[in-house]
Amino acid sequence: EREQKQLLSQVKSRCVAGKDFHLSSGPAGAAQHTNEPLHALGEELFGRVASEVVGQLTPAQIESEPSFRRMRRAHTGEEPVAIDSVTGVVYGSRKLDLHNHTDLDRPLYTMSLALGDACDFTVGCKTVRPHKNERSGKPVTLRMESGDAMFFDGGSVPHAVGPLHPGSG
Template sequence: MSGDDVPRFELVPEFGVILLKHVLSTSEQLALYKQVKDEVKTGQRGVPGNFHLSSGAAGSSHRRDALHELGNLLFHRAATAAASIKEDVSGEDATTMEPSLNRLQQVLSGERPADVQYVAGVAYTSTAKLANHCDMNKPLYTMSLALGEACDFTFGEKTARPYPNERSGKPVSLRMESGDAMFFDGGSIPHAVDGLVAGSAPDWWAKAGPKCSRVSFLFREA
C-alpha cells in the first residue's frame, strides 16, 4: 500500500468524513488479522466488544510499531484524497471549510504530520450495532479500518445530549466494506453502526477462523 497515489474514496464534506475504498489488498487484510487475532474480544447482547492493541512510546512493551506506522500511512492516504477535492457543494474550497479536512491538509503539507498514539479494536458479532454517539467533548480525529463483514455507518444524527462541540445535521450513511478505511472526527461528529451486511465478508475471513463477524481498527492521535 502506497501513501502517495490518490485512492478511490467517498466524501461527506459537511462532516469531514472520507471513506477510502479497498486500501488493503486481500493478502494485507489477512496478514493484519493474523497479527491481532488473539487480542480480539467480542461483546455481549448485541454490543460490540472493545480491546486495546497498542499504545505508548516507541520501544515500550504495550506498543506495536507496525500498527502505528499503518495508521500514519492511512492518515496520509486520506490527506492525499482530501487534496484532490477542489470544491464542496457550495463552490468553496472544502479543505479550508471543514476542521477535519483542514487537519488532513496539515498532514499532507508537513505542517503537522500524522502521529498515531493509540490503536484499539472493536469486534462486532452478527447482531451487534453501535448506538449513535460522539466519543468525547472535543475533536478526536480517528481513522477506522474494517475487516470482515460490511456495515452501514451513519453520520450526523443529533445525539440526545449533545456536547458543545457536536456538529450534526441531515444524517448520511456510507457502506464500509472489508479493507476500507474511514477518517472522521469521532469527538465532534455523531456516528453509529446500524448493522452488519450478512454474507458480505471476503472469502479469506471464514477461512481465518474469526471469533466475530467484523473487526474495526481505530487509529487515534491522542
C-alpha cells in the same frame, strides 16, 4: 486484500466477539503498550487519506471542514500524524450495534477501518445529550466494505455502526 489479511492476523488473537479491545497506545518508540507495525499502518493510512483529500478537493472545500484542514496539515508536514491509540470493536455475533455517540467532547481525529463483513456506518445524527462541541446535521449512512477506511472527527461528529451484512466479507 493482502493488507487486510495481514492486519487481521495481527489483531485476531485480541478479538473476542462482542468486545472492545486495545491493541496499542502511546507515542511511537515507547516501550510499553506500543505495537509499532500497527502505528506504522495507521500513519500510512492517514497519509493515503491526506494525499486523496489534497488531490481531489479544492482549497475552498478543504478550508470548509476541520477534518480536511487537518489532513492538509498532515500532507504538507506542518502537523505530522501521531498515532496515539489503536483500539477495535468486534461485532461478530453482537446483538447490539454500536449506538450513536461521540468519542469525546472535543475534536478527536479518528479513522475507522472495516475488516470482515460489511456494515452500515452512520455519521451526523444528533445524540440524545449533545455536548457543546457536537457537530450534527442530516445523517449520512455509508456501507463500509472490508478494507474501507473513514477519517473523521470522532470527538465532535456523532457516529454509529449497524447493522452488519453477514457473509459479505
